[in-house]
Amino acid sequence: MDHTDMLILAELSRNSRITMKELGGKVHLTGQATASRVAKLEDTGVIEEYSIKVNQFKCGYYIHAFITIYTNTPNTHNHQPLLTFIQDQEQYVLNNYKISGDGCYILECRFPSNEHADKFLEGLNKYANYKLSIVIKKS
Structure with missing residues (x-):
């Protein structure tokens, strides 16, 4: 290059x-x-794909959140039920990263309303604990 x-x-x-x-x-x-x-x-794989950037707000997804996930399974590495739940909620999950440090995963999500976010978090809580951070604005 x-x-x-x-x-x-x-x-x-x-x-x-x-x-x-x-x-x-x-x-x-x-x-x-x-x-x-x-x-x-x-x-050579330097360019992997082309994509578009969608304005989530204009699509009706008004709440932008980052969710740090702490798994409930300290003695096992079977996170598959959690990952299946996240995959089933793909309409809300923009990105899912496995991380080190504080938490096990971090999700970037968009929700159309507080009610949708609450329902998502209730489902998530069956598999893991979490910390929710709401985006106020992009700097």
Whole structure:
């Protein structure tokens, strides 16, 4: 990877729908040379996927929360029932990370209402203890 590849990645991170011609103009290459570099970045696994960013608020998910999970199973590593519950709640869970330090997992969630969040937490409490942090605003 060289400086041009890093510029390509930066531009694609800002707008992955940009044409190769436009991208080439920004990194001082032809569209064809840019397309070749992007293809190489994809083939080598540097670029894993393209995605979109959805405005969760405009989709009706008004509550943004981080939930630190403390499992109830100190003598066993069978977290599968908990993980199955989380997977079944995928409409609310944006990200699920296994962590070290304070807690076992941290979930990033969006809920349409306090009632939905409360129902989720009641279900979660069957498998683990938790600490809830509500996002006030993104800095």
